[in-house]
Amino acid sequence: MQIISKSLTFSYNEKANFSRRALDGATLTVNEGDFFGIIGETGSGKSTFIQHLNGLIPLQSGTLTVGEFNLTVPKKRKEKKAFLKSLKQLRSKVGMVFQYPEYQLFAETVREDVAFGVKNFFPNASQEEVDFKVKKAIELVGLDYNLVAEKSPFDLSGGQKRRVAIAGVLASEPETLVLDEPVAGLDPVSKKRLMSLLHTLHDTGVVKTVIIVSHDMNDVMENCNRVAVFENGKVVKECEPKSLFENYDDYALSRLGLPVTAYLTKTLKGVGVNVESSYKIEDFTNKLIEKYFENR
Amino acid sequence: MLQDVTFGQYYETQSFVHKMDARIKLLALILYVVLIFVVKNFYGFLVVGAFLIVATIFSRVPLGAMLSSVKGILFLILFTVLLNVFFYQAPNETILFWVVSVESLTFAGFMALRLITLVLGSMLLTLTTTPVALTDAIESLLSPLKVIKFPVHELALVMSIALRFIPTLMAEADRIIMAQKARGADFDSGSLVARAKAMIPVLIPLLISAFRRAEELGDAMDSRSYSSSAVRTKYKKYRLTYRDLIGSIICVISLAGVILLNVYAGGIV
Numbered sequence: 001m002q003i004i005s006k007s008l009t010f011s012y013n014e015k016a017n018f019s020r021r022a023l024d025g026a027t028l029t030v031n032e033g034d035f036f037g038i039i040g041e042t043g044s045g046k047s048t049f050i051q052h053l054n055g056l057i058p059l060q061s062g063t064l065t066v067g068e069f070n071l072t073v074p075k076k077r078k079e080k081k082a083f084l085k086s087l088k089q090l091r092s093k094v095g096m097v098f099q100y101p102e103y104q105l106f107a108e109t110v111r112e113d114v115a116f117g118v119k120n121f122f123p124n125a126s127q128e129e130v131d132f133k134v135k136k137a138i139e140l141v142g143l144d145y146n147l148v149a150e151k152s153p154f155d156l157s158g159g160q161k162r163r164v165a166i167a168g169v170l171a172s173e174p175e176t177l178v179l180d181e182p183v184a185g186l187d188p189v190s191k192k193r194l195m196s197l198l199h200t201l202h203d204t205g206v207v208k209t210v211i212i213v214s215h216d217m218n219d220v221m222e223n224c225n226r227v228a229v230f231e232n233g234k235v236v237k238e239c240e241p242k243s244l245f246e247n248y249d250d251y252a253l254s255r256l257g258l259p260v261t262a263y264l265t266k267t268l269k270g271v272g273v274n275v276e277s278s279y280k281i282e283d284f285t286n287k288l289i290e291k292y293f294e295n296r
Numbered sequence: 297m298l299q300d301v302t303f304g305q306y307y308e309t310q311s312f313v314h315k316m317d318a319r320i321k322l323l324a325l326i327l328y329v330v331l332i333f334v335v336k337n338f339y340g341f342l343v344v345g346a347f348l349i350v351a352t353i354f355s356r357v358p359l360g361a362m363l364s365s366v367k368g369i370l371f372l373i374l375f376t377v378l379l380n381v382f383f384y385q386a387p388n389e390t391i392l393f394w395v396v397s398v399e400s401l402t403f404a405g406f407m408a409l410r411l412i413t414l415v416l417g418s419m420l421l422t423l424t425t426t427p428v429a430l431t432d433a434i435e436s437l438l439s440p441l442k443v444i445k446f447p448v449h450e451l452a453l454v455m456s457i458a459l460r461f462i463p464t465l466m467a468e469a470d471r472i473i474m475a476q477k478a479r480g481a482d483f484d485s486g487s488l489v490a491r492a493k494a495m496i497p498v499l500i501p502l503l504i505s506a507f508r509r510a511e512e513l514g515d516a517m518d519s520r521s522y523s524s525s526a527v528r529t530k531y532k533k534y535r536l537t538y539r540d541l542i543g544s545i546i547c548v549i550s551l552a553g554v555i556l557l558n559v560y561a562g563g564i565v
């Protein structure tokens with residue numbers, strides 16, 4: 001599914017005149033198959049934007065299409081009703097993982113919690129079908145089904161809870177997965193694992209498109225094939241991570257902090273060492289080592 | 297959004313009524329409620345109405361904000377009126393038709409006026425007084441009870457914490473509702489039972505988060521050695537001004553007016 005947003009504008013308090021716009025003409029295209037990164041300072045409108053993608057926030061102005069789906073809210077009452085009904089179908093296709101998703105767990109067992117979405121989206125599915133999907137999703141996120149299925153989700157560790165929450169979204173087999181700061185608050189190891197999990201899901205075609213929101217330049221640089229930079233509700237840049245990297249003198253980017261590799265390239269250049277830029281830390285290190293031995 | 301359901305509905309502005317001491321305003325409200333219940337005839341309500349109008353003008357609160365409170369209890373008013381019209385019985389009624397009499401209509405109108413003025417008056421207090429000031433006022437007014445070991449300070453603390461967390465929990469509820477909607481939860485259709493059931497996935501996480509916050513807050517207070525028995529000074533000192541004097545005088549005059557009217561104009565009750 002291709003996602004096209006044009007001049008999306010949104011303000012949380014339409015009536016109050018003091019309200020700043022959370023989105024102020026965000027224009028952006030996400031193609032099917034992308035591993036898309038959204039970065040921006042805090043308050044730049046990232047979360048507000050992604051909540052539009054499955055109709056959790058109704059469009060105020062601008063246009064947004066997600067696949068076949070046009071998210072403009074119809075004016076006529078009857079059409080509006082039909083539109084609101086059809087949102088459910090959209091939501092089954094665009095899975096949304098909120099920030100700190102572990103806080104939305106509620107059921108008595110992990111199995112039931114993961115089944116929640118499946119039962120909502122496929123009310124006619126048989127018990128076997130539901131169980132199958134649930135098991136698959138729990139295993140997809142790298143948890144041992146036999147070990148966790150009958151446990152209370154509240155007895156799990158933070159990282160495990162987050163996996164269960166992600167499984168709860170994956171279980172209804174969305175085509176597009178949207179994650180709002182999925183690694184926030186995780187330790188480096190869990191962080192790495194979660195990112196590689198997302199890559200596996202993407203590479204094996206379990207989900208076709210992944211959109212992740214992040215504060216961290218490095219995350220985005222290393223993982224995404226396209227990136228959008230949000231600032232004050234606008235998309236100020238939409239490009240490949242590499243070209244983001246080349247423009248690190250840009251004001252908006254400099255405020256987000258340089259990725260480690262960009263910082264090193266820049267600093268080394270300052271003392272007369274020219275290393276070819278590269279945005280994966282591993283590649284960069286290799287190049288640096290090569291350079292070192294060259295000079296010897 | 298849930299957050300729009302503001303609690304306390306404080307209306308931010310500078311006005312005579314806003315600047316009055318919350319304790320005086322609270323006492324005035326109590327007096328006002330008494331006033332409404334001693335009114336025996338429609339002339340009395342003229343006084344009450346005049347009082348309300350004067351207070352509203354000096355509070356600079358928009359009329360819409362005041363009237364919205366009545367909208368909220370419209371159903372209750374309607375219900376009261378209907379009950380009274382059909383079931384009120386006076387000794388010698390002037391029947392208009394069926395059980396509807398002049399007396400029952402008058403009485404129903406009277407009750408409706410009572411309800412409306414009651415809501416408008418309390419609305420004016422919450423519109424012009426921040427919840428924090430209100431809690432402080434309650435603490436201050438109840439402080440004589442400390443003599444009989446009534447935990448006044450604790451009560452006020454509990455109230456202010458509860459008020460403080462309402463917006464936080466509202467925001468949290470909004471977030472959880474969104475998250476469950478994203479998982480296909482449907483809150484707006486189905487039978488009443490189905491809708492109530494649909495709230496479970498929202499209420500449980502909300503409750504858990506409330507407990508978590510309470511624990512965190514408790515820990516934070518403990519780690520700062522908070523103790524309710526400590527003697528402490530107030531960050532904000534409330535002092536009575538000429539405004540409070542004028543306000544009190546107007547209240548007393550209104551009460552006197554109503555009582556006089558009760559005596560001289562007789563009652564319909």
Ligand SMILES: Nc1ncnc2c1ncn2[C@@H]1O[C@H](COP(=O)(O)OP(=O)(O)OP(=O)(O)O)[C@@H](O)[C@H]1O
Nearest residue numbers: 012013021022040041042043044045046047048049
């Ligand atoms: N529920 C809300 N009610 C009112 N204003 C809101 C709400 N949520 C966000 N905002 C405002 O909208 C703007 C954009 O917020 P948003 O959450 O989209 O930013 P963000 O880029 O996701 O930030 P962060 O990186 O901190 O998550 C901010 O100015 C914020 O204050």
Ligand SMILES: [Mg+2]
Nearest residue numbers: 046047048180
């Ligand atoms: Mg956000």
